[in-house]
Amino acid sequence: MIDWGAIFGNAAVELISPTTAAYALAALGLAIHFGYTGLLNFGQAGFMALGAYGYAISILTFGFPVWGAVLVGIGASVVFAIVLGVPTLRLRADYLAIVTIAAAEIVRLLFTTNTFNSVTGSANGLSGYKTEFAALNPIPDGTYGFGPFEYNAYDWWLRIVAWSVVILACLLTWQLMRSPWGRVIKGIREDEDAVRALGKNVYSYKMQSLILGGVFGTLAGMIFALPRAVVPSNYQTSLTFFIYAILLLGGAATILGPVIGSMIFWVLLSFFSGFIARAVEAGWLPFMSSIQAGQLRFILVGVAIMLIVVFRPQGIFGNKKELAFVK
Amino acid sequence: MSSNIVPTSKPVKSTGLHIGAAEPGCAKRDPILVADKVSRSFGGLKAVDVDHLEVPRGAITALIGPNGAGKTTLFNLLTGFDKPDTGTWTFEGRSLGGVPAYKVARMGQVRTFQLTKALGLLTVMDNMLLGAKGQDGESLVKSVLPFLWRGQETANEAKALELLTRFKLDTKKNDYAASLSGGQRKLLEMARALMSDPTLVMLDEPMAGVNPALTQSLLDHVLNLKSEGMSVLFVEHDMHMVRHIADWVVVMAEGRVVAEGDPYEVMQNQAVIDAYLGKHHDEDLGEDTENVEAMKELLDDEL
Numbered sequence A: 001m002i003d004w005g006a007i008f009g010n011a012a013v014e015l016i017s018p019t020t021a022a023y024a025l026a027a028l029g030l031a032i033h034f035g036y037t038g039l040l041n042f043g044q045a046g047f048m049a050l051g052a053y054g055y056a057i058s059i060l061t062f063g064f065p066v067w068g069a070v071l072v073g074i075g076a077s078v079v080f081a082i083v084l085g086v087p088t089l090r091l092r093a094d095y096l097a098i099v100t101i102a103a104a105e106i107v108r109l110l111f112t113t114n115t116f117n118s119v120t121g122s123a124n125g126l127s128g129y130k131t132e133f134a135a136l137n138p139i140p141d142g143t144y145g146f147g148p149f150e151y152n153a154y155d156w157w158l159r160i161v162a163w164s165v166v167i168l169a170c171l172l173t174w175q176l177m178r179s180p181w182g183r184v185i186k187g188i189r190e191d192e193d194a195v196r197a198l199g200k201n202v203y204s205y206k207m208q209s210l211i212l213g214g215v216f217g218t219l220a221g222m223i224f225a226l227p228r229a230v231v232p233s234n235y236q237t238s239l240t241f242f243i244y245a246i247l248l249l250g251g252a253a254t255i256l257g258p259v260i261g262s263m264i265f266w267v268l269l270s271f272f273s274g275f276i277a278r279a280v281e282a283g284w285l286p287f288m289s290s291i292q293a294g295q296l297r298f299i300l301v302g303v304a305i306m307l308i309v310v311f312r313p314q315g316i317f318g319n320k321k322e323l324a325f326v327k
Numbered sequence B: 001m002s003s004n005i006v007p008t009s010k011p012v013k014s015t016g017l018h019i020g021a022a023e024p025g026c027a028k029r030d031p032i033l034v035a036d037k038v039s040r041s042f043g044g045l046k047a048v049d050v051d052h053l054e055v056p057r058g059a060i061t062a063l064i065g066p067n068g069a070g071k072t073t074l075f076n077l078l079t080g081f082d083k084p085d086t087g088t089w090t091f092e093g094r095s096l097g098g099v100p101a102y103k104v105a106r107m108g109q110v111r112t113f114q115l116t117k118a119l120g121l122l123t124v125m126d127n128m129l130l131g132a133k134g135q136d137g138e139s140l141v142k143s144v145l146p147f148l149w150r151g152q153e154t155a156n157e158a159k160a161l162e163l164l165t166r167f168k169l170d171t172k173k174n175d176y177a178a179s180l181s182g183g184q185r186k187l188l189e190m191a192r193a194l195m196s197d198p199t200l201v202m203l204d205e206p207m208a209g210v211n212p213a214l215t216q217s218l219l220d221h222v223l224n225l226k227s228e229g230m231s232v233l234f235v236e237h238d239m240h241m242v243r244h245i246a247d248w249v250v251v252m253a254e255g256r257v258v259a260e261g262d263p264y265e266v267m268q269n270q271a272v273i274d275a276y277l278g279k280h281h282d283e284d285l286g287e288d289t290e291n292v293e294a295m296k297e298l299l300d301d302e303l
Ligand SMILES: Nc1ncnc2c1ncn2[C@@H]1O[C@H](COP(=O)(O)OP(=O)(O)O)[C@@H](O)[C@H]1O
Pocket: B042, B045, B047, B065, B066, B067, B068, B069, B070, B071, B072, B073, B074
């Protein structure tokens, strides 16, 4: 018989997992880019890779403290954003899309190539950079929590830090988007020439948006790296597309959309993979090998997201009224 | 349709704006904008080729000419939205060559667009507030500290509401701009431009596509700009309206300024009649019947 309790328990765990937090933060960065400013950044995976590698290399190769490693990651993504933005932000929107998708792949391939193996670990990636972060943990050793949410002190520490960063990023974005700065940003999304005609330096605002959303992506990359190893194949273009799916699911120009979108995405993914694995075991899907079944979960998540989008095309938190005017 | 539009108050025309004969490129007593040898080509087509042009201060100047005469292109060049192949121009004595569009706007020379650019998914009020200059809250750092900009914001809101009331859009202030009619969007675009207290307002076809009921109030608003001390340069096809409100008329054809003068005299000018009906009469007729008709109508009027 299928153990529904375990399936639901494992799915519920994803609600507060650090990976969910990382995807939420990366999607919030894309909300700033795409939802609020109208910038088509298809290289969010590149920003995440810079965060993960920037952090890991700083600690492993240079022996930096945690705060130093975080600053290195942020610095790398600011430089990356400027390099991407300077040539493209004066041009039509689609140039940024092309350049970001290519640049993110270049970043990933640079981390994959054997040339820098001693620093990047090439295709095998990096691990063993967690002790510094664990050393900051104020929680006494032991196991805490209830039901499926029972973790040791390190796992709680990681979750608390990850979600604190997400909450702070949400509050910052919320405050920005209700300020005159956010008004200019949203104006640029609607028609940048009109905003220019009103005396705003559109190029500078687009750059600020690209940097801010990119830094969110970088912080997300660090959070994503802490529960696992840094492996270059994690930062493929498909990662960017998953984050876009999360963003559109939650609502592109919203604060909570990316967070709830990420929770739904990971809970559904865990639920379906648990369900399918057990259904195969129980002989419910005799026509499938377990490898085929492993792929099936993505199909089911896709279908679930499609259903949500069909019934709430503006995303879960999106404003229905806005949709009436989409050209 | 447009012939029955008469401004509610009879406009007071400014006269004595020019020095010497009223001919293309003639000097003005007090020019606010001066352009020299400004040209712009698209491929082989010389869209703008203006030898000399002065726009008078404190007056309403109409820029007319058949479709494709280069009026919009000239607007784009003068406001920094496009780069000319040659030429220099000054606004209030300051050279504007190579100055980006947003800086031109900050200097007090604001424009509207032929194809209206209301920011659809912003509310009418947010559209207005975006027009205000020198906002502290528009800096990324200060924006997160509301106490630094709340006061300014409240003042701007009051000012916006006053303008919206004047433009009869105050009841719509919380609606998305996308829900406005075409004419209301034109009004909003104009009101938004006024939020920055400009000195020169450049309107590209402010009446195009506006329903006749609103044309009336748009006319009054343009006249108001002048009475508040602003200079206006506007592109318009409707000759009746040009005659009613313009103090000075500049006529363009095929990229050049072919005539200048006060609105009554300039219509008699042979170059103007040529521009609309003349040399390319047969070709133009197809795409530009509206202009030709307006011109004929007007000539009938005069005779
Ligand atoms: N971006 C452009 N590319 C190519 N040709 C253009 C462009 N903009 C304007 N033109 C051409 O320049 C000429 C002047 O156009 P425009 O300034 O829009 O005229 P008007 O506003 O007086 O009707 C037209 O022949 C038009 O086709």
